[in-house]
Amino acid sequence: MQAQDNIMNLPLSNGWGEKHRLFVKWKYIEAKASAYYYHGLILDEGNTEKSHGMAVAALQAADEYLKESKKACEAFNAAIPLSRNPPLWGTMKYLAEKIPKDTSSKVRINRDLYSYEKIMETAPTLPDFALALKPDEYQLPHVDASWDDETYRQGTA
Numbered sequence: 001m002q003a004q005d006n007i008m009n010l011p012l013s014n015g016w017g018e019k020h021r022l023f024v025k026w027k028y029i030e031a032k033a034s035a036y037y038y039h040g041l042i043l044d045e046g047n048t049e050k051s052h053g054m055a056v057a058a059l060q061a062a063d064e065y066l067k068e069s070k071k072a073c074e075a076f077n078a079a080i081p082l083s084r085n086p087p088l089w090g091t092m093k094y095l096a097e098k099i100p101k102d103t104s105s106k107v108r109i110n111r112d113l114y115s116y117e118k119i120m121e122t123a124p125t126l127p128d129f130a131l132a133l134k135p136d137e138y139q140l141p142h143v144d145a146s147w148d149d150e151t152y153r154q155g156t157a
Contacts, residue, residue, distance in 0.1 A: 016143075019079045026072035030092060033065035035126050037099050043124065044106065054124045059103040061123030066099050 040058030043051050077083045088096050 016081075019076065019081070022072065022076040022079050026069060026076050029065055029069040029072050033062050033069055033099065034091065034095055036062035036065060036123060037095060037102070039124065039126055040106075041102075056103075056106050057123045059099070059106050062099050063103040066096065 036058045040055045040062060042055075043058055044055035046052065046055070073085060077085045087093075
């Protein structure tokens, strides 16, 4: 979130500012999807009816954030300069398969125990952990002259 707030202060008037902003937004939404997914799995370990209901709500929130991250990815790739939509890999490839599968499974299993309204309750609040790491100061490199080429900026290179 801090990156989203501070990116507007960067001197990116060469057309890359919007691309950077969309990238940070996309990755932030992906992080929320994974946080809710793992939080849902932890809540599902509980023995109470309430913990199972909260787990289902967290998994459904993860599924919604995953769908939103796909839209954010498309917006990022459509922004000038155009880029290709990369194939999923690593953690997000795993989560893109697991989140919908686990969410539908938990909803189906718990359908008998909970009413639709109860399952659709708002997602539980994520725990607020203090950051253990402090980021190092980083200076962005100078913009390469080739990035100012008009054909490159239009995505026709």
